Amino acid sequence: MKISKELLKGSTVILILSLLENKSMYGYEMIKEIENKSTGIFAFKEGTLYPILHSLEAEGMVESSWLQIEGSRRRKYYTITDKGKHYAQAKKEEWLTFRTTVDRVLGGSLYGLKTES
Amino acid sequence: MDLKQNRKVQEYIDRVCSHIKCREKHEEIKLELENHVEELAEEYLTAGISEDDALKKAISRMGDSALVGEQLNKIYKSGPEWSILILTLLFAASGLFSLYFIEVNGDFSLNTPSFMFGRSLIFTVLGLAVAGGLFFFDYRKLKPYSKYIYSGTIFILFLIIQTGGLVNGSVQHSFVQLTPIILVIALAGILDEWNWHIHKMFYLCLGMLALPVILMLAYPLFSAAVIYLTAAIMLLILTRVKLKYLLPLAGSGASLFLFAMVTVDYRMQRLLAFLNPHSDPLGSGYIHIQLDNLLQSAGFFGQGFTFSGMIPEVHTDFIFGYIVYTFGWLAGIVLIGLIAGFIARLISLAITIKDSYGRLLVISMAVIFSVQFIWNILMTLGLAPLGGVSLPFISYGNTQLIINMMMIGLILSVYKRKGKNLAIFSAKSL
Secondary structure (H helix, E strand, O other): OOOOOHHHHHHHHHHHHHHHHHOEEEEEHHHHHHHHHHOOOOOOOOOHHHHHHHHHOOOOOEEEEEEEEEOOOEEEEEEOOHHHHHHHHHHHHHHHHHHHOOOOOOOHHHHHHHHHO | HHHHHHHHHHHHHHHHHHHHOOHHHHHHHHHHHHHHHHHHHHHHHHHHOOOHHHHHHHHHOOOOOOHHHHHHHHOOOEEEEEEEEHHHHHHHHHHHHHHHHHHHHOHHHHHHOOHHHHHHHHHHHHHHHHHHHHHHHOOOOOOHHHHHHHHHHHHHHHHHHHHHHOOOHHHHHHHHHHHHHHHHHHHHHHHOOOOOEEEEEHHHHHHHHHHHHHHHHOOOOOHHHHHHHHHHHHHHHHOOOOOOHHHHHHHHHHHHHHHHHHHHHHHHHHHHHHOOOOOOOOOOOOHHHHHHHHHOOOOOOOOOOOOOOOOOOOOOHHHHHHHHHHHHHHHHHHHHHHHHHHHHHHHHHOOOOOOOHHHHOOOOOOOHHHHHHHHHHHOOOOOOOOOOOOOOOOOOHHHHHHHHHHHHEEEHHHHOOOOOOOEEEEHHHH
């Protein structure tokens, strides 16, 4: 099943920040992690990850640093800042309220969907 | 796999970058995207797909180059820092406005230069052009030359004082007015790399602080020495120098001033006139008393264009007095508010700058502006001794105007590049 772009757009920031809460990561690693955790449902054009990461950095939510790995190769790692952690926390609470409210409103019809399938 | 050689990958990345106007970001973005494509392609290669197809698939997974480029461009679309620029223009405009009315309504007793308004207008435009040039100049290119800029400036200053005149006097005086700013810019570059663990560096630093102060006092340009020392001490505080070093450094600076005050007659007189203007009402106290009368008669909405020759040099150092007298305390308070906003904005802006050299530059420029604005207004209000300090952007003074605009250009140059940080750390630091 594909998720509509608009729905995904609103949640990528919180997905990325919560990934970074555990450890510093580089872009490709984040994409893989999101794909795995969402069992392939969340897949987006990978280049669009970078504008999100760069704007998070510009807003001071994450910090980046280049790391030298295996010979001449370098990777840009992103680390969440305290500001980013606070923001992620607030966004999670917002998401929780949103989710439970949508669930509550849809209530019956959601169950209907389940029984049909 | 070396992607630098692969035309398709490079084309894709170049297409992304073609949308990003901020050229300084290109290198980093290229490297980051290249890494991503490389990892993707390797994933396909291990799945047994040919190299050519692997790269094709990898690129298609990156998405539309125009979309990615446009989104990145929005983040790095770094115009000038508008609030600073607008405040600067407001100050310059209120200066021109006041100078125009001094010229039109004033009588000969004011002793103002001819075509004052026109000249000031030309120099405002020139100054803005200089600021624009510096805005596009990458300030980081200055840093490696800091030592040479510092020693060169000291050398010229020394020659000026020794020979008593190299070139035409006004050119020379302009240079001396410029020295605190040049030296502070150089000092920011030097102190950013300073190693306080080596003990003898303390004496070197003491010399770098004291020498310009001695030379400026000897020239003599008292206000320049005050401006330099204040900014230099601020730089020391920001580079986290230990208190045991800071106190003797600041103390020796202060004692230099004390020495300069006590040994030179007219400086003592000025100080005494400030403390008690009525002790010498026709001599040193005259301007203080006149300023006091002027401000008391100003009223909330001002006296209109009735100013005539009560104060000499009203177009330069005492223009704030003219503004309050003519347009009222309301205008004076608005102007003070704008100045406070300008200084606060400079400081809040400096905090957001990652590059330590850039941050030092912006803060030291903020200190230089603050000293001038605050001292000028306080001395007009009779709350500080007269010191030959003009009100930045507002007072008449073509050299000063250009110098102040240069400082604005430098600040905007730092702000434009504030996001860039290409430092490479070792893997252990994670």
